[in-house]
Amino acid sequence: MESTTENSTMENSPRQSAATVGIDPSIVSMVDAIPSNAPVVPVMRLKDVAVSFNGKVAVRDVTFDVGKNRVTSMIGPSGSGKTTLLRALNRLHDLTKSAVVTGSITLDDVDIYKGGIPTTLLRTRVGMVFQRPNPFPTMSIYDNVASGLRFNGIKKKAFLDDAIEHSLRAAALWDSVESRLKVAAATLSGGEQQRLCIARALAVEPEILLMDEPTSSLDPVSTQHIEDLLTSLKEIVTIVIVTHNMQQAARVSDDCAFLLMGEDRAGELIEFATTEKIFTNPTDKRTLDYIQGRFG
Amino acid sequence: MTSAALEAPRTDDERRAAVQEAASRFYRRKTLYSKLFLGATSLGLLIAFIPLFSIIYNVVRNGISYITWKFLTTPPQSPSIFHKHQIGGISNAIEGTALVFGMALLMSVPISIMVAIALYESHGRVMGALRTLLEVMIGMPSILFGIFIYTYVVERMHFQLTGLAGSLALTVLMVPLMSVACEQALRGVPAVLTEAGLALGAKKAQVMRKIVLRYALPRMLTAIMLSASRGIGETAPVLLVIGSTYVANWNLMTSQTTLTTLMYNIIQSFYNYQRSEVWAIALLLIVVVFVLNLASRIIVARLNRGHR
Structure with missing residues (x-):
């Protein structure tokens, strides 16, 4: 497609505008250059969100909308507060007594902290996949995927069987585990375990799936599998992904939030825009420096 | 010894030669050191094991001849001047130990698990102080528990x-041991598993039951078994409060004799022959503790099969 229309699209192509600001075109070429024409519907909105521990601010000034059925990535160097911010979105900081989340985070216009949604119900709507694969080691593959449903009172075998097949298929794991569903989850490889964790999270049919550097402990092939998966998953679930890896953000995400540690060592949101814009024509000088690889 | 090695070498080759020379000169000393160290640790091991083996040797040698089916199943009979070798059996103590210790386990295990969960779940100062108190109780002389009761x-x-x-x-003696050890077992559960459970919309109690306790179960069993072995061998606190009996009566509301209190009582006997009976009881106790330990290992190995 590109070869026939190269000249006419040259002026607007991300590759070309990137070249003018000095960004490595190999990264830019990964950006999905065809912007979706569908209007962005915000499903979760963050406004002036800040998280602090023991009064010490870890991340602040975060305002952006998470678009429905889009992949939103959060990038930035270590210490910029990406993971801290992500864990505020399903109230996982509630576990830490000293943690305080301020500002507002709304899910379908209801504040997740003050709107009266019970935390456990919120977490069925906003699922999570963690940095290292963490299947329940005492459970079989089947029981791992079923666990979320069972926690929420669904016990009927026919329902569970169906949901488990559906989730494992969505996580591209069904074919390789279909014959050994009763086997301990720990027997799977690292990449398979992470896909199992994705299936486990998907089984409770969340509206949003939070992913905290889901490929950072995986080999390149498993990483590729997960990245391929994200593209198909966003049809059914909105994804927010934290990643260390800029190329990954460029490859998989539609929108991108860039965070950076300020002088007082608190992370803050520098820029939020479509991934295409962040990687080709960022507004803030610091974003440009980061994606050009000057630091981080 | 103002050798070339001590002067600053000038070239890379000189530096390499100097390091290699020093290393080969040091080699013999290094070897000697490690041999000495190995010798010292072996000696320590020997010193630690001599009393252990001699105790076991003496217990088995002196006790094994008494162990008969009759000895285990009949009540004791006091020797007299005319029947110096008449001692009967120890069925009363076996019954007493099973009853008293069984009841103690029945009370202490659930209490300890509850205490362990409470310690694990709370982070406040009050709970911190309580934990310290439990740890102090572990070190208390056990007779204190007897005096208290x-x-x-x-x-x-x-x-x-x-x-x-x-x-x-x-129970008062074993609860601190068990609860602190069980809490350690709970702490060994990776936090990511708890988070994974919560992230699926589970309540804390569900995470505790289905994930944390299940994961910690093998280690908790080990902790309980170790504390139980300690409890079954205790004499002082029990001795003060249970009295003694000659008949196996299976009644907790009457006096009882346990293996350890029987040992204490007969060692004061007037008759030599009866006194040597303690070896047989000691042998029995060692075997019971050994079997308890072995059983817990087998159970733990079975529970661990398939994961981790």
């Missing part, structure tokens, strides 16, 4: 010495 249970029951009082004394 004597004062608050036995005296209130009109000085009646009962098996129940013995169970209570053992």
